[in-house]
Amino acid sequence: MTRKALLISPEACIGCRGCQIACKEWNQLPATKTINKGTVENPPDLNANLYNKIRYVELPSEANMVRWLFVSQRCMHCEDAGCMKICPAPGALYKTKEGAVAFNKDKCIGCKLCAAGCPFNVPRFDEKDKISKCHLCSDRITEGLSPACAKTCPTGAIQYGDRDGIISDSKKPGYEKLYGQADLGGLGVLYAFKDAPKLYGLDEKPAIPESIVFWHNVLKPLAYIGLGGAVAASLLHYVAFGPKKDEEVKKDE
Amino acid sequence: MNKKHRINPTIKLFYGVEGPNDKPKKGGGLPEDVFVSGDAKFPYVATTYRVSEHWQTGVLTRHLPWMQELMPQQFVEISKELAAEKGVKNGDKINVSSARGKVWAIAMVTDRFKPFKIMNSTVHQVGLPWCFGWQYPEDGSGGDSSNLLTPTIGDANTMIPETKAFMVNVEKA
Numbered sequence: 001m002t003r004k005a006l007l008i009s010p011e012a013c014i015g016c017r018g019c020q021i022a023c024k025e026w027n028q029l030p031a032t033k034t035i036n037k038g039t040v041e042n043p044p045d046l047n048a049n050l051y052n053k054i055r056y057v058e059l060p061s062e063a064n065m066v067r068w069l070f071v072s073q074r075c076m077h078c079e080d081a082g083c084m085k086i087c088p089a090p091g092a093l094y095k096t097k098e099g100a101v102a103f104n105k106d107k108c109i110g111c112k113l114c115a116a117g118c119p120f121n122v123p124r125f126d127e128k129d130k131i132s133k134c135h136l137c138s139d140r141i142t143e144g145l146s147p148a149c150a151k152t153c154p155t156g157a158i159q160y161g162d163r164d165g166i167i168s169d170s171k172k173p174g175y176e177k178l179y180g181q182a183d184l185g186g187l188g189v190l191y192a193f194k195d196a197p198k199l200y201g202l203d204e205k206p207a208i209p210e211s212i213v214f215w216h217n218v219l220k221p222l223a224y225i226g227l228g229g230a231v232a233a234s235l236l237h238y239v240a241f242g243p244k245k246d247e248e249v250k251k252d253e
Numbered sequence: 254m255n256k257k258h259r260i261n262p263t264i265k266l267f268y269g270v271e272g273p274n275d276k277p278k279k280g281g282g283l284p285e286d287v288f289v290s291g292d293a294k295f296p297y298v299a300t301t302y303r304v305s306e307h308w309q310t311g312v313l314t315r316h317l318p319w320m321q322e323l324m325p326q327q328f329v330e331i332s333k334e335l336a337a338e339k340g341v342k343n344g345d346k347i348n349v350s351s352a353r354g355k356v357w358a359i360a361m362v363t364d365r366f367k368p369f370k371i372m373n374s375t376v377h378q379v380g381l382p383w384c385f386g387w388q389y390p391e392d393g394s395g396g397d398s399s400n401l402l403t404p405t406i407g408d409a410n411t412m413i414p415e416t417k418a419f420m421v422n423v424e425k426a
């Protein structure tokens with residue numbers, strides 16, 4: 001199976017947010033009660049019932065007084081996925097044959113460590129503390145359908161296809177900067193940018209925190225061989241959050 | 254501006270008021286509508302529009318929680334310049350009033366609205382949707398329709414109700 005990917009072109013997006021609703025419809029996610037905070041952007045952040053959202057960025061300049069960018073954001077389906085590296089529960093997060101990072105709530109133990117391992121601040125947790133995030137419509141793409149958000153997008157701002165094809169498609173005039181081609185082993189969500197990624201709200205060089213890489217490569221195998229489960233879990237907690245007490249961690253959230 | 258005319262002399266007044274001293278002849282209009290264009294109480298130009306999340310006044314779409322999540326409340330877009338003049342911050346609740354009525358709206362301070370320079374004076378414009386109001390959400394948190402502000406006059410050329418350009422005041426709520 002060839003790896004699949006989404007290509008996001010913010011300049012083609014009209015901010016209709018059909019993608020936000022199509023995702024909710026396919027995944028049967030209830031609405032959140034929101035208020036207007038002086039922006040069209042709503043809900044203000046991803047949540048357990050919101051797997052993707054449009055970020056609105058006003059960027060007025062001499063050349064374009066009303067430049068307004070609409071940036072679709074969701075899980076990046078990293079090849080080198082920080083969430084999977086740190087997750088101590090086998091099968092809670094898994095890769096599909098299309099390259100999607102999907103989840104199984106029945107296997108998730110609710111430790112929330114994946115949130116610490118993700119460079120893009122994606123994982124959210126439902127009322128039972130189970131992982132909730134975009135799964136690249138893993139249930140649709142295995143049947144040969146495109147993801148709901150890509151299917152509904154009226155402008156082609158979200159395109160779905162073979163990752164290699166998407167990469168060659170994205171090399172169109174004016175869209176020189178392809179984001180995500182090599183980062184973290186190659187992202188499953190690529191962006192065609194006209195400007196620096198940070199203007200669109202993305203890190204120039206996304207990276208998994210060092211301590212999580214260390215955990216994955218050195219401590220995780222050691223811990224499982226030599227230590228009991230409880231010791232391994234507290235060691236892991238230390239690696240992810242540092243020497244904080246549980247209450248402090250809660251307060252920070 | 255031409256001091257003799259307080260309103261565009263070619264607009265259609267639907268209820269048949271010809272001069273400043275006439276009372277409305279038929280029901281359906283307010284004498285205020287005739288006089289507001291040059292009224293210092295309402296110094297700002299306003300316009301209305303829809304949002305893509307709601308259909309017309311939103312009577313159908315405001316029942317849908319997913320649509321409400323995206324577009325929950327009446328807002329008014331105002332320029333950074335006017336916001337500074339009025340001491341309004343992004344996200345503040347402000348009142349928009351005309352000779353006809355008053356609605357509250359959440360201020361969206363934006364570059365999409367800019368003051369006009371017209372005959373050496375600065376003219377501010379604000380804009381608000383008319384997709385909120387009656388019945389839903391039941392707790393009234395959505396606000397009212399900006400159609401409460403618009404006059405009952407007809408465009409001079411087409412006689413279509415001229416609800417896209419009228420005069421208002423904005424104040425902190």
Ligand code: SF4
Nearest residue numbers: 075076078082083118
């Ligand atoms: S974006 Fe975050 S949650 Fe998604 S695959 Fe990458 S590390 Fe995991």
Ligand code: SF4
Nearest residue numbers: 023134136137147149
């Ligand atoms: S791929 Fe599917 S789950 Fe992910 S954001 Fe799009 S619609 Fe939602």
Ligand code: SF4
Nearest residue numbers: 013014016017019153
């Ligand atoms: S559906 Fe497409 S055009 Fe509409 S907001 Fe989403 S990405 Fe943009």
